Amino acid sequence: MQDACRGWFGLEDIPAIPKFLSGETLTKLLKANLMSATFPNFSFSEQTHAPGLQFDSVLRAISGLEESRRLYSGVYLVDFTPVADFATPRDPMYTTIASLAIKRSSETPPGSRFDIPGEDWGMVSMAYADSLDLGWLEGRLERAIEFYAISNLFGRRYRTLQWFADSFTRLGVRHQLYGNDVTPASREPQLMIDSEVGNAAYPNVAGRPIFRFPSVQ
Numbered sequence: 001m002q003d004a005c006r007g008w009f010g011l012e013d014i015p016a017i018p019k020f021l022s023g024e025t026l027t028k029l030l031k032a033n034l035m036s037a038t039f040p041n042f043s044f045s046e047q048t049h050a051p052g053l054q055f056d057s058v059l060r061a062i063s064g065l066e067e068s069r070r071l072y073s074g075v076y077l078v079d080f081t082p083v084a085d086f087a088t089p090r091d092p093m094y095t096t097i098a099s100l101a102i103k104r105s106s107e108t109p110p111g112s113r114f115d116i117p118g119e120d121w122g123m124v125s126m127a128y129a130d131s132l133d134l135g136w137l138e139g140r141l142e143r144a145i146e147f148y149a150i151s152n153l154f155g156r157r158y159r160t161l162q163w164f165a166d167s168f169t170r171l172g173v174r175h176q177l178y179g180n181d182v183t184p185a186s187r188e189p190q191l192m193i194d195s196e197v198g199n200a201a202y203p204n205v206a207g208r209p210i211f212r213f214p215s216v217q
Contacts, residue, residue, distance in 0.1 A: 032092040032132055033081040034211070039149065041073040068166050068177075069145055077137070077211040078150055083160045086206050087112035093209075096128045104201050113206040118163040118176035119198035125209035137211040141165040144177055146210060151181055161205045167198060174198045178205055 029035070085091040087109050094111030100123070104115040116124065118141075125139035142150070144164040150156050159180050166177040176198040196202075 028132065029077065033079055034077040034132075035080055035154075037076045037078045037150065037153065039071045039074060039076065039146070042071040043069055068143070071145055071149060075213045076146075077134075078142075078154070078156075079208045079210065080154075080156060081208075083158055083206070086160070087114055093124075093128050096131045097124060100124065100127060105203065108203065113208075115201050115203045115205075116163075116207060117199050117201045118167075118178065118196070118205075118207075119174070121163055121165075121207045121209070124207065125211075128209055129211060134211060137213060139209055139211050142208055142210045144179060147179070147181075147208075161202075163205060163207045168195070 081091055081093070088094065089111065091111065091113065093113065096111075097113065097116070098111035102116055102120055102124075108115040121141045122139075125141065126135070129135050129137055129139040141163055143166050147162075147164065161178055161180045164177040164179065168175055174197065175195040177195050179192050181192075
């Protein structure tokens with residue numbers, strides 16, 4: 001994994017995977033469809049490093065565009081749960097989501113990742129971390145740039161729309177980014193990114209948590 005990161009980012013200074021991510025801990029994480037990934041401090045350029053990263057007019061207009069293009073050095077746990085499981089008990093998150101008081105359509109399965117407001121995913125991510133005894137980690141939605149990097153490094157291609165952690169305020173209203181991978185099979189990942197008010201929920205938009213270790217020993 002670190003060699004793949006070095007090759008794609010063109011950097012040598014890649015954080016190491018903690019030694020305690022092995023044995024029983026690793027087995028538990030794999031059952032939860034979580035895999036470790038390391039990112040360096042890296043700022044993307046559309047021209048030189050991310051030809052498939054195409055920001056639409058909404059993202060171009062927000063003041064935090066440069067922030068949205070930046071990865072932060074660290075070790076992360078990345079969710080690889082198949083989209084086909086997102087609304088079924090096969091999803092390791094299903095029981096946790098079903099236990100939370102989330103207002104949504106009565107037609108949505110209680111543990112489904114769909115139809116959850118974007119702004120509720122911070123709560124959902126942390127509740128899931130607690131259920132895995134990982135409450136000491138930073139849990140949240142993936143940022144759009146992380147989704148893009150993971151797609152490149154792991155070949156994880158998902159066309160299902162998902163909320164991202166990136167947000168901005170327009171006319172006093174908080175908006176949150178969402179998107180998916182719209183790449184033909186023969187090309188490198190290309191994102192479709194748009195925004196919607198953060199308290200909105202849609203039956204075709206899901207979420208995917210990511211967990212960041214506070215430090216690497």
